[in-house]
Amino acid sequence: MRNPVASASGQKYLSTVKAQRLAPRFLCTVSANSEASGSTEDGVPSERGSFARAFNKYTGQESFAKLLRDSSLIRMGDPEKKLVEGVIYHIVEDDLYIDFGGKFQCVCLRPLNNGEVYTLGKKVRLLLHDMELSTRFLGAATDLTILEADATLLGLLGDRRSGSK
Amino acid sequence: MSIPAIKLKAKLKPEEQQVVFPERKPTENIVPVRELVAGDETLQNPDYFQVHELFTVKDLFDARVHLGHKIGSMDPHMKPFIFGTRFDTVIFDLDKTAFHLRQALNFAAHIAYRKGVILFVTRSAATMNLVERTALEVGEYAHTKDYDTKILTNSTTFFQGLTRLPDLIILLSTLDTVLAQHKIVADAAKMLIPTIGIVDSNCVPNQVTYPVPGNDDTPCAVELYCKLIKEAIMRGKNRRKLNDSQQSKAVETKE
Numbered sequence: 001m002r003n004p005v006a007s008a009s010g011q012k013y014l015s016t017v018k019a020q021r022l023a024p025r026f027l028c029t030v031s032a033n034s035e036a037s038g039s040t041e042d043g044v045p046s047e048r049g050s051f052a053r054a055f056n057k058y059t060g061q062e063s064f065a066k067l068l069r070d071s072s073l074i075r076m077g078d079p080e081k082k083l084v085e086g087v088i089y090h091i092v093e094d095d096l097y098i099d100f101g102g103k104f105q106c107v108c109l110r111p112l113n114n115g116e117v118y119t120l121g122k123k124v125r126l127l128l129h130d131m132e133l134s135t136r137f138l139g140a141a142t143d144l145t146i147l148e149a150d151a152t153l154l155g156l157l158g159d160r161r162s163g164s165k
Numbered sequence: 166m167s168i169p170a171i172k173l174k175a176k177l178k179p180e181e182q183q184v185v186f187p188e189r190k191p192t193e194n195i196v197p198v199r200e201l202v203a204g205d206e207t208l209q210n211p212d213y214f215q216v217h218e219l220f221t222v223k224d225l226f227d228a229r230v231h232l233g234h235k236i237g238s239m240d241p242h243m244k245p246f247i248f249g250t251r252f253d254t255v256i257f258d259l260d261k262t263a264f265h266l267r268q269a270l271n272f273a274a275h276i277a278y279r280k281g282v283i284l285f286v287t288r289s290a291a292t293m294n295l296v297e298r299t300a301l302e303v304g305e306y307a308h309t310k311d312y313d314t315k316i317l318t319n320s321t322t323f324f325q326g327l328t329r330l331p332d333l334i335i336l337l338s339t340l341d342t343v344l345a346q347h348k349i350v351a352d353a354a355k356m357l358i359p360t361i362g363i364v365d366s367n368c369v370p371n372q373v374t375y376p377v378p379g380n381d382d383t384p385c386a387v388e389l390y391c392k393l394i395k396e397a398i399m400r401g402k403n404r405r406k407l408n409d410s411q412q413s414k415a416v417e418t419k420e
Contacts, residue, residue, distance in 0.1 A: 061221065061222075061223075062222070062223060063222070063260070064222050064226065064231070064248070064258065064259040064260050065248075067222070067223060067226045067259075068226075068231065068248070068256065071226075073232075073251060074251065077252070078252055079252060101229075102229075102232070103229060103232035103233075103234075103254070103380060103382060103383055104382065104383070131252075131254055132234060132235055132254070134234060134235045134237060134238055135237070136237050142237065142238050142344075142367070143234075143235055143237030143238035144238075144343070144344075145234060145235070145238055145343055145367075147343065147382060
């Protein structure tokens with residue numbers, strides 16, 4: 001078992017190994033009782049105290065509702081007209097495939113002006129329009145999706161000309 | 166107007182019958198299920214291979230498993246698995262996903278323990294390569310190209326010989342194209358082959374034995390599923406290797 005790690009502030013946190021020993025009874029849910037009781041399937045205790053919340057956060061036992069509430073997806077709100085940071089993970093000639101943390105990637109055309117700087121792994125700024133290009137066409141029973149997000153490439157991250165602070 | 170009489174075909178006389186069924190006593194070679202279950206140590210614990218410790222809800226969240234498609238393409242059968250929508254984007258309830266994923270991993274581990282043949286299937290171009298590699302690493306099989314119904318429903322003719330069909334089919338995506346479900350889902354149900362399937366918000370979970378509601382499009386989510394499934398299968402296989410070596414040692418010491 002690892003020794004408790006002391007942080008710079010002097011506060012001690014329990015090692016993850018010890019925390020995991022406490023975890024199993026919350027994570028095993030195969031018995032019928034947990035389903036019947038109507039509690040969350042993970043059995044994670046809903047604690048309101050600040051230490052309990054911090055402990056849950058560091059041991060990776062936060063409830064899904066809490067994770068979602070604090071996530072950047074919720075903080076962002078309406079995806080339209082939002083500035084996001086993405087990473088170029090694939091390039092096909094002039095098409096840049098950029099992952100910005102959503103379900104889908106966006107594909108942007110390499111800018112004509114100073115386009116050589118856009119290489120694999122570069123961080124870029126995007127103006128988001130839609131998280132997924134999916135719409136109902138006339139006569140269709142369900143939406144048709146092209147499995148892509150829609151965003152405008154503004155420039156490299158940290159480039160003053162693209163308007164970043 | 167008289168109806169013409171229908172002539173019945175003559176039945177075969179007992180001596181003309183070609184197939185002779187042997188007489189069998191009713192209780193021969195049949196062990197009651199409860200005895201089989203009681204004698205097997207792997208069936209005493211609901212989570213014998215401890216698959217619940219392979220992941221946490223936070224791992225699923227970080228891998229973007231909770232992100233679904235838009236509500237316009239949502240199938241009504243997926244409603245029980247959904248937490249809600251955020252600006253038209255469907256969000257999966259990861260507590261439910263975690264439950265279903267544990268069931269699926271537990272099942273996969275048990276099939277692997279019993280030396281079952283496992284087939285990995287997907288038609289997503291982004292993750293095809295990864296799924297094939299995962300299958301290779303666990304020593305099992307993958308089918309990520311065009312699928313023909315005959316390979317399951319008419320296997321003897323297709324492969325020109327007696328064929329052992331997979332004992333489990335793991336679908337990393339249950340869709341063939343965005344509009345059509347992969348035909349292997351229905352065929353597996355016809356051939357009584359259990360399936361584990363990652364079902365996204367635009368998929369139909371009805372014919373999948375162990376549906377796992379979650380994101381099937383983002384590569385990082387599929388990477389997580391492959392990692393967890395690989396770990397569960399390896400636990401089953403390693404346990405089997407251990408038991409076999411223990412048994413062979415016991416036989417040696419007896420001799």
